[in-house]
Amino acid sequence: MTQSEFDLVRKLAFDEAGIVLEHDKQYLVESRLQSLAKQTSHESPSSLIGQIARDIRLKQKVVEAMTTNETTFFRDHEPFEMLKNEILPALIQARQETRQLRFWYAACSTGQEPYSMLMLLAEHFPQLASWNVTHLATDISKDVIAKAKEGEYSQFEVNRGLPAVYLTKYFQKKGLHWKVSDALREQLRFQELNLNRTWVGIPKADIVFLRNVMIYFDLDAKRRIFQQLERTLEPDGYLFLGTAETTLNVTASFQRVAFGRTACYRPAAA
Template identity: 45%
Template sequence: MTPPDYEYLRKLLKDHSGLDLSADKQYLIESRLLPLARKTGLSGIAELVAKIKAGSSAHTVQVVEAMTTNETFFFRDKVPFDHFRDHIMPEIIKARANRRSVRIWCAAGSTGQEPYSLAMCLKEMGAALTGWRIEIIATDLSQEVLEKSKAGIYSQFEVQRGLPIQMLVKYFKQTGETWQINPELRAMIQHRQLNLLHDFAQLGTFDVIFCRNVLIYFDQDTKINIFNRLARQIEPDGFLVLGAAETVVGLTDTFRPIPERRGLYRPSGVRGVLAMPKPAMAVGY
Protein backbone atom coordinates (compact mmCIF):
# COMPACT_ATOMS: atom_id res chain seq x y z
CA MET A 1 0.00 0.00 0.00
CA THR A 2 1.38 3.39 -0.97
CA PRO A 3 1.71 6.20 1.61
CA PRO A 4 -0.93 8.34 -0.20
CA ASP A 5 -3.43 5.46 -0.09
CA TYR A 6 -2.73 4.94 3.61
CA GLU A 7 -3.23 8.65 4.38
CA TYR A 8 -6.44 8.66 2.34
CA LEU A 9 -7.79 5.67 4.31
CA ARG A 10 -6.72 7.21 7.64
CA LYS A 11 -8.71 10.36 6.84
CA LEU A 12 -11.68 8.36 5.56
CA LEU A 13 -11.83 6.33 8.77
CA LYS A 14 -11.44 9.41 10.96
CA ASP A 15 -14.24 11.25 9.12
CA HIS A 16 -16.67 8.33 9.01
CA SER A 17 -16.11 6.58 12.33
CA GLY A 18 -13.85 8.69 14.55
CA LEU A 19 -11.20 5.97 14.41
CA ASP A 20 -7.89 7.76 14.82
CA LEU A 21 -5.08 5.54 13.53
CA SER A 22 -1.52 6.60 14.18
CA ALA A 23 0.98 6.84 11.33
CA ASP A 24 2.54 3.45 12.17
CA LYS A 25 -0.63 1.36 11.85
CA GLN A 26 -0.37 0.59 8.14
CA TYR A 27 -0.02 -3.12 8.95
CA LEU A 28 -3.44 -3.04 10.67
CA ILE A 29 -5.18 -1.57 7.63
CA GLU A 30 -3.46 -4.09 5.36
CA SER A 31 -4.41 -7.05 7.56
CA ARG A 32 -8.08 -6.00 7.62
CA LEU A 33 -8.57 -4.59 4.13
CA LEU A 34 -6.53 -6.91 1.90
CA PRO A 35 -8.88 -9.86 2.63
CA LEU A 36 -11.85 -7.51 2.09
CA ALA A 37 -10.51 -6.38 -1.30
CA ARG A 38 -9.98 -9.96 -2.47
CA LYS A 39 -13.38 -11.06 -1.15
CA THR A 40 -15.03 -8.36 -3.28
CA GLY A 41 -13.08 -9.38 -6.39
CA LEU A 42 -10.53 -6.56 -6.34
CA SER A 43 -6.80 -6.96 -6.89
CA GLY A 44 -5.77 -5.18 -3.71
CA ILE A 45 -6.05 -2.09 -1.53
CA ALA A 46 -5.09 0.31 -4.36
CA GLU A 47 -8.12 -0.79 -6.37
CA LEU A 48 -10.31 -0.58 -3.25
CA VAL A 49 -9.21 3.02 -2.70
CA ALA A 50 -9.84 3.79 -6.37
CA LYS A 51 -13.42 2.45 -6.06
CA ILE A 52 -14.06 4.65 -3.01
CA LYS A 53 -12.61 7.72 -4.73
CA ALA A 54 -14.89 7.00 -7.69
CA GLY A 55 -17.87 7.32 -5.33
CA SER A 56 -18.62 3.71 -4.29
CA SER A 57 -20.52 4.14 -1.02
CA ALA A 58 -20.81 0.33 -0.66
CA HIS A 59 -17.03 -0.04 -0.55
CA THR A 60 -16.78 2.85 1.93
CA VAL A 61 -19.22 1.12 4.29
CA GLN A 62 -17.35 -2.18 3.95
CA VAL A 63 -14.02 -0.52 4.77
CA VAL A 64 -15.39 1.26 7.84
CA GLU A 65 -17.06 -1.92 9.12
CA ALA A 66 -13.93 -4.00 8.54
CA MET A 67 -11.82 -1.53 10.53
CA THR A 68 -14.22 -0.91 13.41
CA THR A 69 -15.40 -4.44 14.22
CA ASN A 70 -13.86 -4.80 17.66
CA GLU A 71 -13.40 -7.81 19.86
CA THR A 72 -15.93 -8.49 22.59
CA PHE A 73 -16.94 -11.36 24.85
CA PHE A 74 -19.46 -12.16 27.59
CA PHE A 75 -18.95 -10.39 30.93
CA ARG A 76 -15.80 -8.79 29.53
CA ASP A 77 -13.46 -7.56 32.30
CA LYS A 78 -15.99 -8.84 34.91
CA VAL A 79 -15.66 -5.76 37.19
CA PRO A 80 -18.18 -3.55 35.32
CA PHE A 81 -20.80 -6.29 35.60
CA ASP A 82 -20.06 -6.72 39.32
CA HIS A 83 -20.62 -2.95 39.65
CA PHE A 84 -23.85 -3.25 37.67
CA ARG A 85 -25.20 -6.06 39.85
CA ASP A 86 -23.95 -4.93 43.27
CA HIS A 87 -23.96 -1.12 43.07
CA ILE A 88 -25.75 0.35 40.05
CA MET A 89 -28.97 -1.68 40.01
CA PRO A 90 -29.61 -1.60 43.79
CA GLU A 91 -29.39 2.21 43.62
CA ILE A 92 -31.56 2.38 40.49
CA ILE A 93 -34.18 0.09 42.06
CA LYS A 94 -34.45 2.41 45.07
CA ALA A 95 -34.41 5.62 43.03
CA ARG A 96 -36.96 4.37 40.47
CA ALA A 97 -39.30 2.61 42.91
CA ASN A 98 -42.25 4.78 41.85
CA ARG A 99 -41.53 4.79 38.12
CA ARG A 100 -40.58 1.10 38.03
CA SER A 101 -38.65 1.39 34.78
CA VAL A 102 -35.01 1.46 33.76
CA ARG A 103 -33.38 2.43 30.45
CA ILE A 104 -29.89 1.16 29.61
CA TRP A 105 -27.79 2.04 26.56
CA CYS A 106 -24.90 -0.07 25.28
CA ALA A 107 -23.24 2.50 23.04
CA ALA A 108 -20.92 0.01 21.33
CA GLY A 109 -23.01 -3.15 21.44
CA SER A 110 -20.98 -4.99 18.80
CA THR A 111 -22.07 -8.64 18.35
CA GLY A 112 -24.23 -8.58 21.48
CA GLN A 113 -22.17 -10.11 24.25
CA GLU A 114 -22.31 -6.94 26.39
CA PRO A 115 -26.06 -6.23 26.16
CA TYR A 116 -26.89 -9.91 26.64
CA SER A 117 -24.58 -10.05 29.67
CA LEU A 118 -26.55 -7.14 31.16
CA ALA A 119 -29.85 -8.86 30.30
CA MET A 120 -28.68 -11.99 32.14
CA CYS A 121 -27.68 -9.89 35.16
CA LEU A 122 -31.16 -8.36 35.22
CA LYS A 123 -32.85 -11.76 34.88
CA GLU A 124 -30.79 -13.05 37.80
CA MET A 125 -32.28 -10.29 40.00
CA GLY A 126 -35.60 -12.11 39.80
CA ALA A 127 -38.43 -10.76 41.95
CA ALA A 128 -36.67 -7.44 42.61
CA LEU A 129 -37.59 -6.38 39.06
CA THR A 130 -41.01 -8.04 38.75
CA GLY A 131 -43.38 -5.65 37.03
CA TRP A 132 -40.60 -3.31 35.90
CA ARG A 133 -40.26 -2.00 32.37
CA ILE A 134 -36.72 -2.68 31.19
CA GLU A 135 -35.25 -1.24 28.00
CA ILE A 136 -31.78 -2.11 26.74
CA ILE A 137 -30.77 -0.23 23.59
CA ALA A 138 -27.75 -1.67 21.78
CA THR A 139 -26.19 0.54 19.12
CA ASP A 140 -23.21 0.09 16.86
CA LEU A 141 -21.77 1.65 13.74
CA SER A 142 -21.72 -1.70 11.96
CA GLN A 143 -24.98 -3.15 10.67
CA GLU A 144 -23.22 -6.49 10.21
CA VAL A 145 -22.44 -6.93 13.91
CA LEU A 146 -25.93 -5.75 14.88
CA GLU A 147 -27.44 -8.50 12.73
CA LYS A 148 -25.33 -11.08 14.56
CA SER A 149 -26.43 -9.59 17.88
CA LYS A 150 -30.11 -9.76 16.88
CA ALA A 151 -29.75 -13.43 15.97
CA GLY A 152 -28.04 -14.17 19.29
CA ILE A 153 -26.18 -17.17 17.83
CA TYR A 154 -22.66 -17.87 19.09
CA SER A 155 -19.99 -20.48 18.48
CA GLN A 156 -18.64 -22.84 21.12
CA PHE A 157 -15.53 -20.65 21.30
CA GLU A 158 -17.60 -17.49 21.87
CA VAL A 159 -19.70 -18.95 24.69
CA GLN A 160 -16.62 -20.33 26.40
CA ARG A 161 -15.14 -16.81 26.73
CA GLY A 162 -16.39 -15.27 29.97
CA LEU A 163 -19.80 -16.96 30.14
CA PRO A 164 -20.37 -18.99 33.34
CA ILE A 165 -21.50 -22.53 32.54
CA GLN A 166 -24.66 -22.19 34.65
CA MET A 167 -25.76 -19.20 32.56
CA LEU A 168 -24.98 -21.04 29.33
CA VAL A 169 -27.24 -23.90 30.41
CA LYS A 170 -29.95 -21.56 31.73
CA TYR A 171 -30.19 -19.00 28.92
CA PHE A 172 -28.95 -20.73 25.73
CA LYS A 173 -30.14 -23.54 23.50
CA GLN A 174 -27.61 -25.66 21.65
CA THR A 175 -28.16 -26.35 17.96
CA GLY A 176 -25.40 -28.44 16.45
CA GLU A 177 -22.14 -26.61 17.09
CA THR A 178 -23.74 -23.26 17.94
CA TRP A 179 -25.66 -21.81 20.87
CA GLN A 180 -28.57 -19.39 20.63
CA ILE A 181 -29.63 -17.14 23.48
CA ASN A 182 -33.27 -17.67 24.41
CA PRO A 183 -36.08 -15.58 22.87
CA GLU A 184 -36.97 -13.92 26.19
CA LEU A 185 -33.51 -12.36 26.48
CA ARG A 186 -33.35 -11.48 22.78
CA ALA A 187 -36.62 -9.61 23.19
CA MET A 188 -35.05 -7.44 25.92
CA ILE A 189 -32.61 -5.83 23.45
CA GLN A 190 -33.49 -3.16 20.89
CA HIS A 191 -30.87 -2.80 18.15
CA ARG A 192 -30.15 0.42 16.26
CA GLN A 193 -27.37 1.41 13.91
CA LEU A 194 -25.67 4.55 15.22
CA ASN A 195 -22.47 6.47 14.63
CA LEU A 196 -21.32 8.14 17.87
CA LEU A 197 -19.95 11.03 15.81
CA HIS A 198 -23.54 11.89 14.85
CA ASP A 199 -26.41 13.23 16.93
CA PHE A 200 -27.93 10.67 19.28
CA ALA A 201 -30.41 12.91 21.12
CA GLN A 202 -33.29 10.97 19.52
CA LEU A 203 -32.47 7.99 21.74
CA GLY A 204 -33.81 9.84 24.78
CA THR A 205 -32.42 9.75 28.31
CA PHE A 206 -30.97 6.77 30.12
CA ASP A 207 -30.41 5.61 33.68
CA VAL A 208 -27.27 3.69 32.74
CA ILE A 209 -24.91 4.11 29.77
CA PHE A 210 -22.25 1.51 28.97
CA CYS A 211 -19.73 3.11 26.58
CA ARG A 212 -16.81 0.72 26.88
CA ASN A 213 -13.71 0.12 24.77
CA VAL A 214 -14.69 2.44 21.93
CA LEU A 215 -13.54 5.92 22.97
CA ILE A 216 -9.93 4.72 23.18
CA TYR A 217 -9.85 4.86 19.37
CA PHE A 218 -10.89 8.54 19.19
CA ASP A 219 -8.77 11.65 19.42
CA GLN A 220 -9.10 13.94 22.42
CA ASP A 221 -11.45 16.54 20.89
CA THR A 222 -13.81 13.79 19.72
CA LYS A 223 -13.83 12.20 23.19
CA ILE A 224 -14.65 15.54 24.82
CA ASN A 225 -17.48 16.13 22.37
CA ILE A 226 -18.96 12.66 22.95
CA PHE A 227 -18.70 12.92 26.76
CA ASN A 228 -20.50 16.25 26.73
CA ARG A 229 -23.27 14.85 24.55
CA LEU A 230 -23.54 11.69 26.70
CA ALA A 231 -24.07 13.97 29.70
CA ARG A 232 -27.19 15.34 28.03
CA GLN A 233 -28.60 11.83 27.54
CA ILE A 234 -28.19 10.56 31.09
CA GLU A 235 -30.44 11.08 34.11
CA PRO A 236 -28.95 13.39 36.78
CA ASP A 237 -28.56 10.39 39.12
CA GLY A 238 -27.56 7.93 36.39
CA PHE A 239 -24.36 5.97 35.82
CA LEU A 240 -21.78 5.97 33.02
CA VAL A 241 -19.58 2.88 32.64
CA LEU A 242 -16.32 3.17 30.68
CA GLY A 243 -13.66 0.64 29.71
CA ALA A 244 -10.61 -0.02 31.86
CA ALA A 245 -8.36 2.15 29.65
CA GLU A 246 -10.82 5.05 29.42
CA THR A 247 -11.47 8.02 31.71
CA VAL A 248 -13.17 11.41 31.78
CA VAL A 249 -10.48 12.84 34.06
CA GLY A 250 -8.68 15.72 32.39
CA LEU A 251 -11.16 15.83 29.52
CA THR A 252 -14.51 17.06 30.81
CA ASP A 253 -16.25 18.18 34.00
CA THR A 254 -19.59 16.68 32.99
CA PHE A 255 -18.92 13.39 34.84
CA ARG A 256 -17.14 12.58 38.09
CA PRO A 257 -15.51 9.26 38.96
CA ILE A 258 -16.97 7.20 41.79
CA PRO A 259 -14.19 6.51 44.33
CA GLU A 260 -13.19 2.88 44.74
CA ARG A 261 -15.21 1.82 41.67
CA ARG A 262 -12.95 1.78 38.64
CA GLY A 263 -14.64 2.72 35.37
CA LEU A 264 -17.81 4.01 37.03
CA TYR A 265 -18.91 7.65 36.75
CA ARG A 266 -21.89 9.84 37.65
CA PRO A 267 -23.09 13.08 36.07
CA SER A 268 -21.67 16.11 37.86
CA GLY A 269 -24.54 18.44 36.98
CA VAL A 270 -22.19 20.47 34.78
CA ARG A 271 -23.28 20.31 31.14
CA GLY A 272 -20.76 20.74 28.37
CA VAL A 273 -17.92 22.44 30.26
CA LEU A 274 -14.62 21.50 28.68
CA ALA A 275 -11.42 20.85 30.49
CA MET A 276 -8.40 22.66 29.05
CA PRO A 277 -7.61 20.71 25.89
CA LYS A 278 -4.27 18.96 25.62
CA PRO A 279 -2.49 18.36 22.32
CA ALA A 280 -4.40 15.69 20.41
CA MET A 281 -2.68 12.33 20.23
CA ALA A 282 -3.46 9.56 17.79
CA VAL A 283 -4.51 6.41 19.56
CA GLY A 284 -4.22 3.18 17.64
CA TYR A 285 -5.25 -0.39 18.32
Protein backbone atom coordinates (compact mmCIF):
# COMPACT_ATOMS: atom_id res chain seq x y z
CA MET A 1 0.00 0.00 0.00
CA THR A 2 1.38 3.38 -1.01
CA GLN A 3 1.29 6.47 1.18
CA SER A 4 -1.28 8.10 -1.11
CA GLU A 5 -3.53 5.02 -0.87
CA PHE A 6 -3.24 5.04 2.90
CA ASP A 7 -4.08 8.75 2.97
CA LEU A 8 -7.12 8.12 0.76
CA VAL A 9 -8.42 5.42 3.14
CA ARG A 10 -7.75 7.62 6.17
CA LYS A 11 -9.74 10.47 4.58
CA LEU A 12 -12.55 8.12 3.57
CA ALA A 13 -12.86 6.65 7.09
CA PHE A 14 -12.89 10.13 8.63
CA ASP A 15 -15.29 11.72 6.14
CA GLU A 16 -17.76 8.83 6.16
CA ALA A 17 -17.66 7.68 9.78
CA GLY A 18 -15.58 10.14 11.79
CA ILE A 19 -12.99 7.42 12.42
CA VAL A 20 -9.52 8.77 13.10
CA LEU A 21 -6.73 6.57 11.75
CA GLU A 22 -3.38 7.77 13.08
CA HIS A 23 -0.29 7.86 10.87
CA ASP A 24 1.16 4.78 12.56
CA LYS A 25 -1.87 2.60 11.64
CA GLN A 26 -0.88 1.89 8.04
CA TYR A 27 0.01 -1.72 8.89
CA LEU A 28 -3.45 -2.20 10.44
CA VAL A 29 -5.24 -0.66 7.47
CA GLU A 30 -3.27 -2.77 5.00
CA SER A 31 -3.97 -5.95 6.98
CA ARG A 32 -7.70 -5.30 7.05
CA LEU A 33 -7.85 -4.37 3.39
CA GLN A 34 -5.86 -7.49 2.49
CA SER A 35 -8.61 -9.57 4.08
CA LEU A 36 -11.33 -7.52 2.37
CA ALA A 37 -9.57 -7.84 -0.99
CA LYS A 38 -9.71 -11.63 -0.68
CA GLN A 39 -13.40 -11.53 0.24
CA THR A 40 -14.24 -9.32 -2.74
CA SER A 41 -11.99 -11.11 -5.28
CA HIS A 42 -9.50 -8.29 -5.73
CA GLU A 43 -5.86 -9.08 -6.33
CA SER A 44 -4.58 -6.67 -3.69
CA PRO A 45 -5.54 -3.76 -1.43
CA SER A 46 -4.31 -1.42 -4.16
CA SER A 47 -6.66 -3.03 -6.69
CA LEU A 48 -9.53 -2.71 -4.24
CA ILE A 49 -8.79 0.95 -3.46
CA GLY A 50 -8.72 1.69 -7.18
CA GLN A 51 -12.37 0.58 -7.45
CA ILE A 52 -13.98 2.37 -4.52
CA ALA A 53 -14.66 5.60 -6.40
CA ARG A 54 -16.92 3.65 -8.78
CA ASP A 55 -18.51 1.22 -6.32
CA ILE A 56 -20.54 2.68 -3.45
CA ARG A 57 -21.04 -0.67 -1.72
CA LEU A 58 -17.32 -1.41 -1.91
CA LYS A 59 -16.58 2.02 -0.45
CA GLN A 60 -18.91 1.20 2.45
CA LYS A 61 -17.15 -2.12 2.99
CA VAL A 62 -13.80 -0.34 3.21
CA VAL A 63 -15.19 1.99 5.87
CA GLU A 64 -16.68 -0.96 7.77
CA ALA A 65 -13.32 -2.75 7.61
CA MET A 66 -11.79 0.16 9.51
CA THR A 67 -14.12 -0.34 12.48
CA THR A 68 -13.08 -2.53 15.41
CA ASN A 69 -15.66 -5.17 16.28
CA GLU A 70 -13.99 -6.69 19.33
CA THR A 71 -16.66 -7.63 21.88
CA THR A 72 -17.52 -10.34 24.40
CA PHE A 73 -20.48 -11.47 26.46
CA PHE A 74 -20.84 -9.48 29.71
CA ARG A 75 -17.79 -7.42 28.77
CA ASP A 76 -16.08 -5.84 31.80
CA HIS A 77 -18.66 -7.55 34.05
CA GLU A 78 -18.99 -4.71 36.58
CA PRO A 79 -21.36 -2.51 34.52
CA PHE A 80 -23.77 -5.44 34.38
CA GLU A 81 -23.51 -5.89 38.14
CA MET A 82 -24.25 -2.19 38.54
CA LEU A 83 -27.30 -2.54 36.33
CA LYS A 84 -28.55 -5.59 38.20
CA ASN A 85 -28.03 -4.29 41.72
CA GLU A 86 -28.53 -0.54 41.49
CA ILE A 87 -29.79 0.95 38.26
CA LEU A 88 -32.50 -1.42 37.08
CA PRO A 89 -34.26 -1.68 40.47
CA ALA A 90 -34.34 2.13 40.63
CA LEU A 91 -35.56 2.52 37.05
CA ILE A 92 -38.22 -0.15 37.47
CA GLN A 93 -39.50 1.67 40.52
CA ALA A 94 -39.51 4.99 38.64
CA ARG A 95 -41.37 3.48 35.67
CA GLN A 96 -44.12 1.72 37.63
CA GLU A 97 -46.77 3.98 36.13
CA THR A 98 -45.78 3.66 32.47
CA ARG A 99 -44.40 0.10 32.75
CA GLN A 100 -42.04 0.88 29.90
CA LEU A 101 -38.26 0.60 29.50
CA ARG A 102 -36.22 1.35 26.38
CA PHE A 103 -32.68 0.12 25.79
CA TRP A 104 -30.40 1.27 22.99
CA TYR A 105 -27.13 -0.49 22.12
CA ALA A 106 -25.60 2.19 19.91
CA ALA A 107 -22.59 0.24 18.63
CA CYS A 108 -23.82 -3.33 19.02
CA SER A 109 -21.13 -5.02 16.92
CA THR A 110 -21.84 -8.75 16.62
CA GLY A 111 -24.50 -8.72 19.34
CA GLN A 112 -22.89 -10.04 22.50
CA GLU A 113 -23.73 -6.88 24.46
CA PRO A 114 -27.50 -6.78 23.77
CA TYR A 115 -27.84 -10.53 24.26
CA SER A 116 -26.00 -10.22 27.59
CA MET A 117 -28.52 -7.60 28.69
CA LEU A 118 -31.45 -9.74 27.59
CA MET A 119 -30.15 -12.70 29.59
CA LEU A 120 -29.63 -10.51 32.66
CA LEU A 121 -33.20 -9.24 32.46
CA ALA A 122 -34.62 -12.73 31.98
CA GLU A 123 -32.65 -14.06 34.95
CA HIS A 124 -33.18 -11.30 37.47
CA PHE A 125 -36.21 -9.24 36.43
CA PRO A 126 -38.93 -11.67 35.32
CA GLN A 127 -41.58 -9.06 36.19
CA LEU A 128 -40.56 -7.13 33.06
CA ALA A 129 -42.11 -9.86 30.90
CA SER A 130 -45.44 -8.04 31.23
CA TRP A 131 -43.93 -4.60 30.55
CA ASN A 132 -43.32 -2.81 27.26
CA VAL A 133 -39.56 -3.27 27.04
CA THR A 134 -37.83 -2.43 23.76
CA HIS A 135 -34.28 -3.17 22.64
CA LEU A 136 -32.74 -1.32 19.69
CA ALA A 137 -29.30 -2.44 18.45
CA THR A 138 -27.46 -0.35 15.88
CA ASP A 139 -24.12 -0.43 14.10
CA ILE A 140 -22.52 1.10 11.03
CA SER A 141 -21.65 -2.30 9.55
CA LYS A 142 -24.15 -4.38 7.59
CA ASP A 143 -22.03 -7.48 8.09
CA VAL A 144 -21.83 -7.33 11.88
CA ILE A 145 -25.55 -6.52 12.12
CA ALA A 146 -26.27 -9.61 10.03
CA LYS A 147 -24.18 -11.73 12.42
CA ALA A 148 -25.82 -10.17 15.46
CA LYS A 149 -29.27 -10.77 14.05
CA GLU A 150 -28.40 -14.39 13.34
CA GLY A 151 -27.22 -14.81 16.94
CA GLU A 152 -24.87 -17.68 16.14
CA TYR A 153 -21.48 -17.93 17.85
CA SER A 154 -18.46 -20.20 17.84
CA GLN A 155 -17.30 -22.16 20.88
CA PHE A 156 -14.48 -19.63 21.28
CA GLU A 157 -16.95 -16.73 21.32
CA VAL A 158 -19.28 -18.26 23.92
CA ASN A 159 -16.28 -19.16 26.09
CA ARG A 160 -15.49 -15.46 26.43
CA GLY A 161 -17.55 -14.11 29.33
CA LEU A 162 -20.67 -16.26 29.07
CA PRO A 163 -21.55 -18.26 32.22
CA ALA A 164 -21.97 -21.96 31.46
CA VAL A 165 -25.45 -22.00 32.96
CA TYR A 166 -26.54 -19.29 30.52
CA LEU A 167 -25.10 -21.21 27.59
CA THR A 168 -27.27 -24.25 28.32
CA LYS A 169 -30.32 -22.16 29.17
CA TYR A 170 -30.39 -19.56 26.40
CA PHE A 171 -28.55 -21.22 23.49
CA GLN A 172 -29.06 -24.26 21.30
CA LYS A 173 -26.17 -26.28 19.87
CA LYS A 174 -25.97 -26.01 16.09
CA GLY A 175 -23.15 -28.10 14.69
CA LEU A 176 -19.93 -26.57 15.97
CA HIS A 177 -21.70 -23.34 16.92
CA TRP A 178 -24.23 -22.12 19.47
CA LYS A 179 -27.35 -20.14 18.55
CA VAL A 180 -29.23 -17.72 20.79
CA SER A 181 -32.78 -18.82 21.52
CA ASP A 182 -35.60 -17.44 19.40
CA ALA A 183 -37.20 -16.01 22.55
CA LEU A 184 -34.23 -13.68 23.03
CA ARG A 185 -33.51 -12.89 19.38
CA GLU A 186 -37.11 -11.85 18.74
CA GLN A 187 -36.82 -9.09 21.35
CA LEU A 188 -34.11 -7.22 19.46
CA ARG A 189 -34.66 -4.73 16.64
CA PHE A 190 -31.61 -3.99 14.48
CA GLN A 191 -30.88 -0.90 12.44
CA GLU A 192 -27.91 0.41 10.50
CA LEU A 193 -26.65 3.69 11.93
CA ASN A 194 -23.64 5.89 11.35
CA LEU A 195 -23.12 7.66 14.68
CA ASN A 196 -21.23 10.44 12.91
CA ARG A 197 -24.31 11.43 10.90
CA THR A 198 -27.68 12.86 11.97
CA TRP A 199 -29.58 10.08 13.71
CA VAL A 200 -32.84 9.07 12.06
CA GLY A 201 -35.37 6.73 13.65
CA ILE A 202 -33.71 6.62 17.06
CA PRO A 203 -36.35 6.85 19.81
CA LYS A 204 -35.90 8.10 23.35
CA ALA A 205 -34.06 5.66 25.61
CA ASP A 206 -33.77 4.99 29.32
CA ILE A 207 -30.44 3.18 29.06
CA VAL A 208 -27.88 3.73 26.31
CA PHE A 209 -24.80 1.59 25.75
CA LEU A 210 -22.15 3.49 23.80
CA ARG A 211 -19.16 1.49 24.90
CA ASN A 212 -15.71 1.30 23.34
CA VAL A 213 -16.54 3.33 20.25
CA MET A 214 -16.00 6.99 21.21
CA ILE A 215 -12.24 6.38 21.42
CA TYR A 216 -12.15 6.19 17.60
CA PHE A 217 -13.62 9.67 17.02
CA ASP A 218 -11.99 13.08 17.08
CA LEU A 219 -13.13 15.77 19.51
CA ASP A 220 -15.62 17.44 17.14
CA ALA A 221 -17.28 14.14 16.33
CA LYS A 222 -17.51 13.25 20.01
CA ARG A 223 -19.20 16.55 20.75
CA ARG A 224 -21.72 16.07 17.93
CA ILE A 225 -22.54 12.60 19.21
CA PHE A 226 -23.01 13.79 22.78
CA GLN A 227 -25.26 16.61 21.56
CA GLN A 228 -27.50 14.08 19.87
CA LEU A 229 -27.41 11.89 22.97
CA GLU A 230 -28.74 14.79 25.03
CA ARG A 231 -31.92 14.64 22.93
CA THR A 232 -32.12 10.86 23.01
CA LEU A 233 -31.47 9.89 26.63
CA GLU A 234 -34.31 10.44 29.08
CA PRO A 235 -33.59 13.10 31.74
CA ASP A 236 -33.31 10.38 34.39
CA GLY A 237 -31.65 7.86 32.08
CA TYR A 238 -28.23 6.23 32.17
CA LEU A 239 -25.37 6.24 29.65
CA PHE A 240 -22.64 3.60 29.61
CA LEU A 241 -19.28 4.36 28.02
CA GLY A 242 -16.23 2.11 27.78
CA THR A 243 -13.78 1.92 30.65
CA ALA A 244 -11.26 4.07 28.73
CA GLU A 245 -13.85 6.68 27.70
CA THR A 246 -15.07 9.83 29.43
CA THR A 247 -17.09 13.00 28.92
CA LEU A 248 -14.36 15.04 30.63
CA ASN A 249 -13.24 18.00 28.48
CA VAL A 250 -15.76 16.95 25.83
CA THR A 251 -19.18 17.94 27.19
CA ALA A 252 -20.68 19.28 30.40
CA SER A 253 -24.08 17.81 29.60
CA PHE A 254 -23.44 14.53 31.39
CA GLN A 255 -22.23 13.85 34.90
CA ARG A 256 -20.30 10.81 36.05
CA VAL A 257 -22.00 8.64 38.67
CA ALA A 258 -19.81 6.13 40.50
CA PHE A 259 -21.03 2.76 41.76
CA GLY A 260 -18.25 0.96 43.59
CA ARG A 261 -15.36 0.39 41.19
CA THR A 262 -17.27 1.35 38.07
CA ALA A 263 -19.34 4.29 36.80
CA CYS A 264 -21.87 5.46 34.27
CA TYR A 265 -23.19 8.86 33.16
CA ARG A 266 -26.45 10.73 33.57
CA PRO A 267 -27.80 13.98 32.11
CA ALA A 268 -26.30 16.81 34.16
CA ALA A 269 -29.72 18.03 35.26
CA ALA A 270 -30.72 14.60 36.63
